[in-house]
Amino acid sequence: MSAASVRAVAVDAATRRGGWIPDIDARLTHLESPVRDVLAPSLEALADADRITLVPDAHYPFHPSSGMVTDPAVIGSVVAHLERETDAEIAVAGASDDRISFDRTADYLGYTSLLERFDATLVDLADEPRLDEVCSVDGTPVALSVPERLVESTVVVVPSLRPTAAGPVAGAMRTLAASIDCDAKPARVPVATRPIVNPAVAVIDATTAYGGEPVAADVLLAGEPSAVDAVASSLLGRSLEADDALKTVREDEEPVTVEGDVDFDRLRATIPDGDLPPPDSPHPAVSTAYRVYAAVAGDAVPPQLEGSR
Amino acid sequence: MAPTLLNRLTDSSALSLGILGVGNIGLVHLKSAAVMSGVDVVAAADAVPENRDRAECAGVSRTYDDYTTLLASEELDAAVVALPPFLHADAVEQAADAGVDVFVEKPLARSTEEADEMLATAREAGIAVGVDHTLRYQPDMAGVKTAYDEGRVGHVPYASITRLNDGPLGRPPAESAPPSWPLDRDAAGGGSLLELGVHCFDVLEWLFGELEVRDASMGRTLEVDVEDAATVLMDAPETGTTVTLHCGSYQWEQLPEVNTRLRLEGVTGTISNQEHLPENFYAGAAKSALSNVASRFTRDEPDVFGPTFYLQAHYDALADFCNAIRNDEEPPVDGADGRRTLALAEQAYELAARKRDAGADGLETPEVTL
Numbered sequence: 135m136s137a138a139s140v141r142a143v144a145v146d147a148a149t150r151r152g153g154w155i156p157d158i159d160a161r162l163t164h165l166e167s168p169v170r171d172v173l174a175p176s177l178e179a180l181a182d183a184d185r186i187t188l189v190p191d192a193h194y195p196f197h198p199s200s201g202m203v204t205d206p207a208v209i210g211s212v213v214a215h216l217e218r219e220t221d222a223e224i225a226v227a228g229a230s231d232d233r234i235s236f237d238r239t240a241d242y243l244g245y246t247s248l249l250e251r252f253d254a255t256l257v258d259l260a261d262e263p264r265l266d267e268v269c270s271v272d273g274t275p276v277a278l279s280v281p282e283r284l285v286e287s288t289v290v291v292v293p294s295l296r297p298t299a300a301g302p303v304a305g306a307m308r309t310l311a312a313s314i315d316c317d318a319k320p321a322r323v324p325v326a327t328r329p330i331v332n333p334a335v336a337v338i339d340a341t342t343a344y345g346g347e348p349v350a351a352d353v354l355l356a357g358e359p360s361a362v363d364a365v366a367s368s369l370l371g372r373s374l375e376a377d378d379a380l381k382t383v384r385e386d387e388e389p390v391t392v393e394g395d396v397d398f399d400r401l402r403a404t405i406p407d408g409d410l411p412p413p414d415s416p417h418p419a420v421s422t423a424y425r426v427y428a429a430v431a432g433d434a435v436p437p438q439l440e441g442s443r
Numbered sequence: 444m445a446p447t448l449l450n451r452l453t454d455s456s457a458l459s460l461g462i463l464g465v466g467n468i469g470l471v472h473l474k475s476a477a478v479m480s481g482v483d484v485v486a487a488a489d490a491v492p493e494n495r496d497r498a499e500c501a502g503v504s505r506t507y508d509d510y511t512t513l514l515a516s517e518e519l520d521a522a523v524v525a526l527p528p529f530l531h532a533d534a535v536e537q538a539a540d541a542g543v544d545v546f547v548e549k550p551l552a553r554s555t556e557e558a559d560e561m562l563a564t565a566r567e568a569g570i571a572v573g574v575d576h577t578l579r580y581q582p583d584m585a586g587v588k589t590a591y592d593e594g595r596v597g598h599v600p601y602a603s604i605t606r607l608n609d610g611p612l613g614r615p616p617a618e619s620a621p622p623s624w625p626l627d628r629d630a631a632g633g634g635s636l637l638e639l640g641v642h643c644f645d646v647l648e649w650l651f652g653e654l655e656v657r658d659a660s661m662g663r664t665l666e667v668d669v670e671d672a673a674t675v676l677m678d679a680p681e682t683g684t685t686v687t688l689h690c691g692s693y694q695w696e697q698l699p700e701v702n703t704r705l706r707l708e709g710v711t712g713t714i715s716n717q718e719h720l721p722e723n724f725y726a727g728a729a730k731s732a733l734s735n736v737a738s739r740f741t742r743d744e745p746d747v748f749g750p751t752f753y754l755q756a757h758y759d760a761l762a763d764f765c766n767a768i769r770n771d772e773e774p775p776v777d778g779a780d781g782r783r784t785l786a787l788a789e790q791a792y793e794l795a796a797r798k799r800d801a802g803a804d805g806l807e808t809p810e811v812t813l
Contacts, residue, residue, distance in 0.1 A: 194617040197664055197693065202615050233620045242612075242626075242665045299616035410615045411697055434474040434747050436754050437467065437497070438698065 138387060140357035140365045142394035142401075143172040145341050153350035154199040154342070158244065161207035162214070165341070169211040172354040176290075176335035183222045183288035183334070187257075188212060191294040191309050191339075192228040195242035201344030204294045206244050208339045208354070212292065213254045224254040227283065229313035236260065259283065259313040269326040271318070272382070276326040279315040289333040291359060295343035295351065295366050299410050302377040303370050305363035306336035321378035328360075328383060336362045345370050346408015353396050361390045371407025414438070457483040458765050461522040461543070463510040463534050465489045465498040468548055468575075468757070469525030471748075475758040476523070477502050478747050482765055488513040510534055519543045521571075521768050523761070527622075528553050528637070529630040535561045539568035546573040546764045546774070550641050551781030553632025555789055558782040565778065573764040573774030574781030576645035578703070580756035580763075584646055586719025587705055591650060596709025602679075603687045604647060606639045607702040610671060610692025626667045634669030636661070636791060639690040641784035645776070646705070647686055648783065651679035654686065659791035660798070664693045675791045701753055720752070 145168045155161045173180070180186060190204035198205040209226055216224055226245060228236040236258040240246050249256055259281040267278045293309040300320070302308075307324035310331055316323045336359040343351040351369075355362050360383045367374055374380050392398050424439045458481055462473045465487045476484045487498040488507040495506040507513040510526065514537050521544040524534045531552055538545045545565070551574050552558035565572045578584050591599065611625040624630035631637060648654055654677045662672035672691035679686055694702060707714040734746070748754035760776065767774045 194615075195612055195665055196615060196617075200615075200695075233617055238623070242667055244666045247666060411695065413616055413618055414613070414698075415618070432478065434478045434758075436748060436751055437470040437474065440497075 138361060138390050140355050140361050140390055140392050141172055141175060142392050142396035142398065143168045143354050143356075144394075144396050145352040145354065147350065147352045150350075153348070158207050158210070158248065161205065162210050165207055165211040166214070168354050169208070169215050172337060172356045173212070173215060173335070176356065177219055179334045180216060180222070180288060180290070181220050183220060185283075185287035186216055186220065186222040186224045186334075187283055187287045187289050188224065188226045188254075189284075189289060189291045189310060189313070189333075190226065190228070191292070191296075191304060192236070192239050192243055192245065193231075193309075193312060194234060195239045198243070199342055199348065201294060201342040201348040202296055203243065204292050204339045205341055206248050208337075208341065209245070209292060210248050210252070212290065212337065213249070213252050216290075217252060217254070222288070224252070225257045225283070225287070226254055227257045227259050227281075227313070229281075230258055230260040231312075257283065264315075265330075267330050269329055271322045271325050276316060276318045276322055278323075278326055278330065280327070280330055281313055284310070284313070284331045289331060291333045291336045293336070293338055293366075295338050295340040295369060295405070297345065297370055297372070297409055299413070301372070301409060302380070303363060303367045303372055305366050305380075306333065306338070306359035307363055307379060307383070310359070321382075324379040325382050333359050338362050338366050340366075340369070340405075343369070343405045344410075345406035346410075347406055349405055351401060351405055353401060355392075357390075360384050360387070364390045365392055369402055369405050371402075371405075457481050458769055459518060459520045460484050460765070461513055461517055461519045462487040462498070462503070462525065463513065463522050463538075464525035464527075464530075464548075465494045466491070466525065469523065470494070470497055470501065471754055471757050472523045472525055472546075472548075472575075472761055473498055473501050473503065475747060475754075475761050476765075479758075479762055479765060480744065481769065485519065486513050486517045511537055514538060514541045514543065521546065521765065524548060527624045527630060528632050529624065532557050532561045535572065536564050539564045539570050542568060542570060544571040544573075544768050546575060546761060547778075547781065548575045549781065550632060550637045550785060550788075551778060552785060553637075555782055555785045557632075558778070558785055562778045562782065571768060571774055572778035572781075573767070574776050574778060575757065575760055576642055576776050576780060576784070577753075577756040577760045578642045578646040579649045579776075580759040581703075581716075582752055582755075583703075583716035583719040584705065587707065587714050587716050588650055590714045591707055596707065596712045596714055599682065599684050599707045599709045599714075601685050601687075601708040602647070602651070603704070603706050603708075604643045604689075605702065605704040606643055606690045607694040608639065608692055608696040609694060610635070610638070612665075612692075614695035614697070626669055628668045631669060633788065633792065634661075634663075634667070634673070635671050635690045635692045636673040636675075636788045637785075638692060640673055640675070640688060640788055640791075641781075643688045643690060644784040644787045645780060647677070647679070647688065650707075651684050651686065652681035654679055654787060656787055656790040656794060658798075659795040661792070661795045662691075673791065673795075675787075677787075699751065 196202035230236045262281045264279045291306045311323040338355040340351045340353045428435045486505040487503045488510040524547040611621045658676040661670035671693045675688040677686040705716040747758040764774045
């Protein structure tokens with residue numbers, strides 16, 4: 135596959151009622167053919183691997199029909215395909231963070247029970263041995279602590295198609311960067327990670343996308359991580375110029391072409407370009423105004439409107 | 444309630460109150476009580492240091508890292524039990540030992556069996572038990588009841604209630620660590636039906652009298668230990684009304700929008716709680732705020748949490764409890780009411796389990812719908 139080419143494969147929705155198939159077995163069946171097709175150009179690179187690590191967007195147990203996480207059925211289909219086509223030892227990886235343990239997220243999302251039907255294992259990258267590395271971004275050294283597994287195994291990153299809270303697309307590079315410890319600014323981490331963790335392929339799960347609201351986009355996209363991120367960014371209506379990480383990585387690259395049986399313009403029109411919902415914490419001005427009102431009126435300030443003082 | 448209740452009140456004319464648990468709802472109770480006439484919040488307890496800090500910021504002079512020490516150290520007239528359900532029975536038992544009346548957050552207990560033991564302990568100690576069932580205190584629900592009792596739509600053969608929110612996992616962006624106990628059956632006693640459904644049972648029996656559960660189904664949209672969706676079919680023999688209840692913690696909630704829908708389908712029309720809410724939340728909130736500011740000059744009491752009606756309901760429920768204790772009366776929503784909601788939930792769980800075991804269809808939804 136050319137570095138500037140992304141493969142798009144449609145997921146047949148003709149037999150589906152509504153935007154979501156609740157039964158995971160039915161989704162696995164539904165995804166078998168599209169997953170095979172989208173991975174076909176990468177199979178040669180994956181076939182020789184001893185160890186393959188799949189990194190889905192499993193950052194929090196949001197329901198997969200929201201588009202906010204990778205559908206575990208997509209991961210199940212990829213695992214099934216790779217177990218058929220390779221002899222590699224396969225792991226599905228996520229990382230605990232200060233909000234929630236990966237074990238808990240994996241349980242709630244169904245990864246734990248899903249992987250019981252395969253030989254693949256579930257690993258928490260937060261518990262894995264790490265390598266300390268130093269990279270240069272724009273001439274500035276950046277220190278990273280990277281899970282050894284991501285450096286020493288063949289990585290397949292499988293992000294969802296959604297924005298981050300900050301606005302840019304979550305994408306392949308940021309999904310990988312989420313498990314890497316680094317003191318640099320958030321926009322630099324995906325750039326610094328790139329020379330150290332080099333996925334064989336990135337597969338964007340756009341079966342359901344989120345752009346302010348979910349939509350059944352019914353497509354999988356695969357290619358080099360920054361290329362699929364550029365396509366994902368375009369699908370979510372984001373400008374590459376506004377994404378510092380993507381701009382840095384792709385500034386010397388050729389434009390990306392999308393190949394496959396998908397009407398890209400129609401897809402772009404289908405996927406909304408909105409943001410995540412606003413955070414629960416109120417705007418500081420609202421908190422201040424409410425406190426003033428409460429002081430004048432003798433009312434109490436609801437805890438939800440306190441804000442940080 | 445023991446006839447000696449008034450003698451137990453502290454020398455001060457104010458009701459001396461302790462708050463056991465100052466997480467989300469506990470802090471609402473604390474803030475409500477702090478501005479309540481005739482109530483003195485003397486102490487709060489919470490195992491989480493950040494929660495104790497917030498309580499201190501809210502004006503509590505003494506905080507404790509466990510409720511046992513608070514109950515042993517303070518002279519209280521009453522305590523608010525806003526702890527996770529698995530601690531309710533122990534907290535009530537210790538309050539009973541100290542002779543302190545309790546206002547218990549819902550669900551009263553994790554089961555009717557646990558509630559029975561709790562209420563027996565309270566009875567023996569002569570303490571009063573109130574339960575925080577707040578839907579009936581909301582202005583929209585009160586509006587529905589008034590219209591219904593006035594016969595505004597004639598006979599009501601069918602009613603439905605829906606209550607949905609996003610439960611402990613919340614919605615994006617994920618900002619904080621979700622508590623684990625609400626998704627642990629041993630700790631919480633159940634899922635959405637005990638978290639949200641018990642409120643619905645309470646308001647439905649307040650409207651229609653005693654309910655009989657006919658059918659139920661439980662669903663899970665994630666692989667969690669408890670149901671995050673529950674649907675219950677009931678009859679209300681006294682009013683001849685068939686009632687459906689659906690509650691769930693699977694839907695993203697963005698306050699101030701709250702998805703609580705009550706509809707009474709009558710012979711001449713429909714009574715909906717939506718008709719008794721401000722058309723625009725912010726306009727309603729602003730009007731309430733202005734009214735409260737004006738009350739400062741007319742020396743009237745403000746409507747506490749006036750701009751947020753669902754929090755105002757918590758204030759009113761606690762104020763009613765405190766007034767009942769002060770007047771040596773039974774709390775208006777007491778332990779028997781709380782136990783009744785648990786009994787209905789248990790009947791629903793039992794019917795749903797029986798159907799699931801029998802492989803029946805009907806209302807049954809897929810157990811795991813990831």
